[in-house]
Amino acid sequence: MLKVRLGGTLVNKAGGRTEFEVEGANIMQMLRNLGRTCPELEPMLKKGVSVAVDGQIYRDAMLQPVGPDSEIILLPRMAGG
């Protein structure tokens, strides 16, 4: 089981829930399962989110491995100037 924390808008979309437990070996599987567990999140996840794994922010690397001990936090999609 992976522990996934939500940040920003995602929290309101998930009806105030900030933590989920889902299966998955990488970011893609994790997001797919999260979408199933919490359909309200689907549109946001489709639009794209950033995922912080152990402090490192990933915007696209869907195949990035994650494990039960990983710190996983979903953040809004980010861009710079």
Next chain:
Amino acid sequence: MPLDANTPDLRTEFKSVGTRPNRPDGVDKVTGRARFGADFSAPGQLVGLVLRSPHAHAKIKSIDTSAAEALPGVKAVITYKDIPEQAGCDKDVLVNIMARGTALYDGHAVAAVAATDAAVARKALKLIKVEYKVLKHVTDVDEAMKPGAPVIHPGRFEPVEFESLETASHVKGKEEKKTKTRAGSNIAGRYVFGHGDVDKGFKQADIIVEHEFKTEATHQGYIEPHACVASVSTDGMAELWVCTQGPFMVRDVCASLLGMDVSRLRVTPSEIGGGFGGKTTVFIEPVALALSRKAGKPVKVVMSRSEVFRCTGPTSSSSMWVRIGAKKDGTFVAADAVLKYQGGAFPGSPVEMGAMCAFACYDLRNVRIVGYDVVTNRPKQAAYRAPGAPMSAFAVEGVIGEIAEKLGMDAIDIRLKNAAKEGTVSSYGPTFGPVGLVETLEAAKAHKNYKVKLGKNQGRGVASGFWFNFAGNTCVSINLNVDGTLALALGTVDIGGSRASMCLIAAEELGISYDDVRAIIADTSSLGYNDISEGSRVTFSSGLATIKAVRDLKVRMCGRAAKIWGIPEDAVKWENGAAHPAGANAGGFDPLSIKEIAAQASATGGPLAGHYEVNAEGAGPSFATHVCDVEVDPETGAMKVLRYLVVQDAGKAIHPSYVEGQYQGGAVQGIGWVLNEEYFYGKDGTLQNAGFLDYRIPVCSDVPMIDTVIVEVPNPGHPYGVRGVGETSIVPPLACVANAVSSAIGVRARTLPMSPPKVLAALEGVNASKA
């Protein structure tokens, strides 16, 4: 172990990296030969001009283009009808490039013409008859959130409850009082970040400081106006020459807006005359393509300076509330903030990033940030250097400055006491790896500027800042020429000397001379997709991809050497620009230099090249600390910046001169933001200062030399330890100068810009209260 592109090689010793050679594009730029956006021309090109709304908010009842079309020399006139909505395109971008039914801000494009010359085109614009029904408008973020405010997008956004800054009651310990907006809202989103229990935290505080802050919108202010030349052939094949931070983005967005196959549109980026985030989207590009498609001729569109100000992205204006609680010893126990950013006529203000950056510099157990994205009748905001971060830092660092004053603590000490470091759970969630905030604070404290004695009406300010830094899609190719020199093809537009840095990196990897590598920025048909040059990502991402591409080439060159020597590939290693037998038992061959391998390439299997394609991740965050001394004229409110110091973590500076340049440039943009830059709207909602005369960016005589210290805390996510450096430098200045003014004359500016009239008014307020 067989050598491959992914051979781990965390370098700490460098030959080329860290030196300061001349940039490869330099001579063209000092001789006027470099070709920027407006310097391109296509044979037989027409001149394209855009008609723009003179109203802040108006229904477009009708557009009559017949008279313009009839004018001799006019080859095409277009309105939104000529750019029909395509499935899957970005509707907001579509509406922003050409109004569809409603003009949403002063300067919103309504129609466009292409004619044989500028005089005819200007005349044609005057002949287009547009019938407007002027609607109520709103340009202020707080006004736009109030019940009864004119709604910019009726029915689009759910009304949401929001904390009213007038009461900010939810954090003032009183019962939760919230204002409900009426049906139909300009609030496009509400975002919450943080952790811990803020209300509990404040109970432990010995001192609590809270204030409201406002900042006005500022423009990126690049000196080169947007420009492009579009050429669409009758067979649908299209070329676009354009100044942009993201040619691949321009290609994909234009293709989707105009319903073209991406393969049919080739975008060639010109040299770019500044961007700072403002050239990360499209404005005139799809319009020029649509004009060219209709006219059947190439069309050149160049914005005027007033168009740049009226209709390209400034950043958000903001209205903020920040509250921080601390112990007597300066330890922060709780922090809370409400941020309201207006992003112009469309959703997407950088309030989320502002919220995530607000407290990122500090180790906080209890922190909460609520952010609102608000729409108004202003141009669609575009990214501006560390989007969203400077405003929230202005508020937070200002409050911290006041706490330090009240506790009688040194401004750097209080930050050191609370500074985020490796292992700190950041205010936006993730736990930090190795970061350099503490190092910047210590270097600032040790710097001579921090010890200078100050005179009458002079003061010193300190502020720190944070930016994430990004990476992203990057493709690089490197080709070995017959003489052993190298051609390096990059897909990230060079906005500040990155070609020089990439050549240094390639030379470093190969162990050859910088002068043997030549870098170019490729067009969109020559390389795989590259993300925009944004988010301080270029030196990190293209640098990473260049390292990997060169390592790929090294593998192939070692392979050739192995063939020539008749030994296995893994018995060959690369050193100092030549292939060597790896160890004695590999055989006693003389090394084969890169030049020798190049000379034999054709005879030993053909040309040699290396390439690498990646969606890079792992850009390390960067922190900065600024120190500024100012002198204020108490009779006029005029302010002079006497000294300015930037200390920032670069991870590893590839070309130190251009790293310093980023520090200095960002700092002076921030100084402009705090002193004089602002979007000044009239009662009618039209922009009153759409020019460099009254939109006052700093001039040469406004600023002192900008001292810099490059701190290097290596980023574990990069083989050389590189972190992005482009954006963090604009985060601290707003608060840094404001804190300096406060220490000079005891006036705290909480509304930007702190132009002389505001400073003088505040001063008289203080004197009055004294009297």
Next chain:
Amino acid sequence: MSAVHVSTKINGDDVEFVCRPDESLLDVLRDRLGMTGSKEGCGTGDCGACSVELDGRLVCSCLVMGAEVGGHAIATIEGMAQGDKLHPLQQKFLEGAALQCGICTPGFLIAARSLLERNMDPTETEVRYWLAGNLCRCTGYDKIVRAVMDTAKDMRKAAAKSSAKKPAAKKAAAKKSPAKKTAKKGARHAA
């Protein structure tokens, strides 16, 4: 609109062109003569990217009519390097990383040359006020000001050497009219 026929000198060469009276010298240089080294940042004389010399006088070419330059001499960035030899300012801007995006660079170089022609020993304040009409958004001006002052230093050294031979150079070095002005302007604001 009746077009005007103009004969002038640009960078020492005779040039003829026809333009509409509403065209600026900058329009003519860029669109009629293909000399795109002078840049248009504002078109209103506020950014200096279009700086040229008109009869040895620093001006914004966007504020000069194309029609009025007949019989005058114009110097643009295209004429700054002598053959393959860069002007000392161009060389120093390159070495000192005094440019980032480079759009303002031609204007700064023309303006800086015009300063050093009048004052080979400018103070930092004099350099900053002389160049206040040239906007740069990338560099924060630091490396630009340093490059100009370093060039002046080199030119003084060179002048001192050659002055041993011809005293004329000394005079040039002594000439300081704009220095007074820029200093005064500094004083104005301080006042």
Next chain:
Amino acid sequence: MRYEAPDTIKAAVGLLSKAKGTSRILAGGTDLLVQMRSGMLEPDLVVNIKHIPGMRDIVAEKGGFRIGAAVSGAELEEHGKVGQMWPGVVEATNLIGSTQIQGRATMVGNLCNASPAADSVPAMIAAGATARVVGPKRTRDVPVENIGTAPGKTSLAKGEFVSSVFLPKPPARTGSAYLRFIPRTEMDIAVVGAGIVMTLNAKGVITAARVSLGAVAARALLVDACAKAIIGSTLDEAALDRLAAAASAAAKPITDKRGTVEFRTKVAGVLARRAAVIAYDRARG
């Protein structure tokens, strides 16, 4: 649009008198080209006066100086002698715009553009300068304060233009100064401007003074109350306070993108006071 470059005043006046629609004089062009560029103005005729003899000359006259309509700020500064006689006027003119603008902009153009914020105008008014107006009927000399009537409007009749400005010979022990406030250090339009000329007797008592304020009304003001406030004094603190109060009282500014009513009112007094101190020191020599 027609472009003409006559080589006599007569020819220029003829063109302007006959012209239909709007016609404009091209001297420095630093206002004209900006107005044309922005579409504010589409003249049917532009008359370049720089080919007319005398327009680019500074000539000594009756102990003072006559400055041609096409003399640029830079030329005026480099002349030197004018600056020694009227430092306030030359410094004010040199404050207009950047080095590039100084290479073109003229004092007469600054006067005839009739902006209430024009830097050289309060200085010229304080100096008692007169403008020579040439026209189809006659040539007349007009006090410069009577040229501008409102923003962008002048008292010039059709066919007339200003061919030169005359700065008279100042009495002994006369000093002049001009100060302005701008948000930046350069490149801005004056938010407030103050020009002062004063004459002292041998004891250092002010016997005559002219004080003019810019950017605080629809046109540059000549403020007698300010002069009265310091005449008869040795510019002691009390006199300076009276001067500042009179200047602030005379200011009738507006609030706009460049400044507020409160700011302009206060700073008018501050600058009048500071300019007076400089002028007084210069008068004492």
